[in-house]
């Protein structure tokens with residue numbers, strides 16, 4: 486049988502609705518939190534959609550489960566492979582366990598022991614590689630060819646994008662139309678899915694992605710009008726240190742996203758502290774990207790406006806978390822909102 490490669494069509498809001506039905510009763514409908522002191526300080530209403538409370542501690546469960554649930558019986562039988570040391574790996578492993586699909590995760594041999602253990606606890610097979618000499622994509626592709634596994638990409642995958650979009654869909658359903666939505670941004674799966682939700686449920690809403698300043702591959706790509714690949718970025722936002730968006734996420738972001746903002750690591754730390762102190766919420770650095778733009782007024786909140794913020798995940802090991810909360814080295818940002 487000849488394999489014909491056809492250009493994949495872009496996901497639509499109908500796909501997000503289908504994903505919501507697939508995830509009903511499986512993924513948590515995460516809470517939306519607000520802070521009176523923040524709203525008073527800004528003269529606006531800020532709504533935080535809290536994905537640290539999602540299964541596996543991040544929104545990635547949504548896309549992973551939706552992608553695995555949409556496999557054919559034949560593909561389910563063969564199993565899947567994913568590459569990630571972080572939240573996508575855990576999400577794929579957990580979704581595979583729920584659906585009875587074998588999962589293989591390609592992970593660097595020096596990945597944090599806690600992340601490896603969490604992934605293994607869901608029954609995944611871990612394949613280690615040397616991040617300095619080997620390519621994880623090549624290893625995953627090789628396993629896919631030899632064992633007939635389906636590769637589930639972390640963001641550039643239609644069912645992953647639609648699954649992530651259910652976070653935005655829930656937010657609009659729960660709080661109504663918004664003037665602006667800010668979304669943490671790595672490769673753009675979460676942002677493009679949420680932008681699809683906004684385009685139908687809150688058509689006037691401006692949609693922004695927030696990237697680490699050191700890893701602004703999407704901002705550069707949108708400005709250039711083509712996908713730009715950057716050097717491996719260094720940031721504490723380890724879930725968003727992508728080098729380039731994918732063709733699907735880039736095309737959707739080009740159509741639906743108003744602009745991309747960036748925040749520094751120091752600004753992320755201030756946001757982590759704010760979440761711990763004010764909302765009693767443990768958020769990982771990557772999960773603070775969108776919130777940091779609001780708290781630090783990188784995004785100028787208009788008085789009287791209603792702004793949604795996706796808080797994307799809460800997986801950070803306790804030693805690092807303690808360091809971020811207490812180490813004075815980070816006390817350099819301009820924490821304008823709360824002192």
Ligand SMILES: *Cc1c(COP(=O)(O)O)cnc(C)c1O
Nearest residue numbers: 572671672673674675724797798
């Ligand atoms: C993966 C991840 C992101 C980035 O998501 P993309 O779909 O790659 O843009 C943001 N926050 C957290 C916590 C993540 O795990």
